[in-house]
Amino acid sequence: MQEQLTDALRALKARMEAFLAARVTTKDDDWADSIGRAVSMQAAADDVVRAVVQQARQNGATWQVIGDALGVSRQAAFQRYGKPIDPRTGEPMNTTPLSGAAELAASTIEDLASGQWTRVTEQFDPTMRDALSEDALAAAWAQVVGLSGAFEGPGEPEATRVGDVTITNTPLSFEAGDYTARIAFRDDRTIAGLHILEGQMS
Structure with missing residues (x-):
């Protein structure tokens, strides 16, 4: 040392x-x-x-x-x-975020904002495809817009490796509220999780 x-x-x-x-x-x-x-x-x-x-x-x-x-x-x-140890293998976990994760998050948010639901869901992994349809995704975005007004733009994404996925947190500014887009990407660049959380992560 x-x-x-x-x-x-x-x-x-x-x-x-x-x-x-x-x-x-x-x-x-x-x-x-x-x-x-x-x-x-x-x-x-x-x-x-x-x-x-x-x-x-x-x-x-x-x-x-x-x-x-x-x-x-x-x-x-x-x-x-830190150097977390994978309990499944006993080996040190990969803690390096997926290369280009911030750009992937920015592209996904741009698709959400422009109503390109198919382009977003095409990136889903099998579990996400089963859990969230295009209609449900569109309804979720519409709910946020209904609560907080028009989307004004994203902030800078932050990416962190957590186990087998890279999680990105991107601040979102709406007309009357702030949110965070939390998107999880697998190493094959598919989306393993997508949440719009109220408030911006500090």
Whole structure:
């Protein structure tokens, strides 16, 4: 664990030095390069945090303590830095969200907003197809519009891997209310769950 932290710190130091060196030679208006290097430093800093969290866990720190230090709930801390073990196999679970899940969620919400019910249900997995028909989907969206007015637009989706699926939460703004579209995607990119929840997830 100490070796992992040392490597992460070295990587962060190298990226910081590269950033400072680049600022000397980069034109003042070339902000794209500076932003890219800053994002690289941010990723390296997150690797340092991850290494420290793993050390803390090895030394008995609870997820509550870690969450408090990070300013988030213990569940949020675990979801970001934990290594859950699959009880079915005894192996570490995949915690990496499905690539492109945010784009899939945005596309699905666009189809909902434009009444493309068939396009949405065509993405359902077999269980969802049995559970939710096109008519029921249309009725559910109409109910939200009836309660809160016209749909005004989505916010930025957030994606989290939970077991075998990637769950996306996307803020939705309506004329007189806020909601969250929670959509679960399987690794084959089919939809395993779709809920419109009142309020926006914090």
